[in-house]
Amino acid sequence: MDKVVAGSGSQTVSRALNVLEMLGNSGEMGVREIARNLGIAPSMAQRLVNALARADFVEKAAESTKWKIGYKAFQVGSAFLSSVDLNAATTPELHFLADEKQVNSFLGVLRDQSVIYLAAVQSGGGITITNAPGSRTYLHSTALGKALLSSKTDEEAGHLLGPAPYKQLTRKTRRSFAALVKDLNECRRLGYAISDEENIDNVFAAGAPVRNASGQTIAALSGAVPRQKLSAKAISELCQTVKDAAARASRRLGAPG
Template sequence: MKSERSTDNRDIKSRSQSLDRGLQVLEMLAASDTELGVRDLARELGIAKSIVQRLLNTLVDRAFIEQEPQSRKYRIGSKSFEIGAGFTRSGSLAEICLPELEKMAKAHQLNCYLGILRDSEALYLATIQGSGPIAIQVSPGDRIALHTTALGKALLLDMSDAEIRNLLTASRLTRRTASTKVSVPALIAEIRKAEKHGYTLSLGENIIGIYSFGAPIRDKTGRIVAAISGALPQAMMQRKALPQLGEAVAAIAERISQRLGASSRNLAASSRAPAAAKFVQAAGRA
């Protein structure tokens, strides 16, 4: 695990080295599945343990990280969570989306999600627990694969074949279930079909027995800035009802997009083909 370093050409003298190192410590702790010690962090950063210890002391004092009493190692603290939560609260995107997601969860017994593209993954900004039997296993700030999820696929809808290929091949396409598509050409073909209907599908591709529906959110320029999705167990619905639920998720995404200033000509609905059922059938066979 290596901390990502800045690659810009700005003069290092124009930035705070201590702050840069402190932020790298936070990034490393956030990315780690286990608590890290002074020696671990010093080795990764390539700096003296005494410097790392001063950084850790400051971060602990400000509650950005916490020290585990027994192991004396460190993990992310409550203040880091508050800062991250502030990101989702501060923008008009979250303010507009959350009430709509809550309505969608209630009306269709869906677990609902809002996410954005970050590097070669989707980053969750919000999750809403529906009234159905699925328990949400992800939280705001978690990342998820693009190729296995309806939300991830929705974020790819406007990209060219080359852009999708470059993005998906930048990371290994893992097979989450027997239904997961790990062929980039097959995924591109599915996304091209999804463009015509305004929504994407994941039919047991991320979690066995879970169907999800995704749709893009556009800003006033028509650019995709985020995506929403809804998920429910396969057993809760008949396959012939899939197109109607996909259309419902797409309609909610369009309503959010309009509130962000997107015009009707920029929305997926304006070019949606009527044969949505054929799209569902094709996705299931792919």
């Protein structure tokens, strides 16, 4: 296999990894856009992309001059999932939510100061999933993020969130730490968190922690549906459904009852 290099030294490796991360987050990018984000010449960006393409880590997007993640990068990511029990524990629940309940379902983990999507399953409902595995999302505005933060102390959560005000995604986004703490306390009490049009307009999501045999939160499951015409009863049922799905996944991982 070709080595992923376009020069020499750790800086080149770091840039190549940055290219993969950018493509994982954005989906598709052109060479000039990659160069601009990395602060390098387009010719250098082209050499990086060519090297990654030769190793099948990136590939040309269909009918486009832009680039996207290749099958080899997906293969490496899949190896991470298959190396842990999390995949086996959560996959049935993700498909149960999507297929049986018509709820878009997601699996996420906490990395650095973001949520990383590990899986997303499209339902037959009215929301189209655009969150690819490996992409990042916000802690403060998502049900996944709140569910993951609920296992932390307020001090730890504050450190992960960073200084307020937090980025506003919609008119309902929680932007203060005090507002987020109230949501986290509710999640600790009820066993699930909600994002009521806080991350995307007209999307309601519920998320719940997934725990391992030690009782530690290692991931979170969430389900998302259109907010329009969603009754209080439907909201309650969705929250309980997501909570139960996360609890079943946790039991498969040996979590205490």
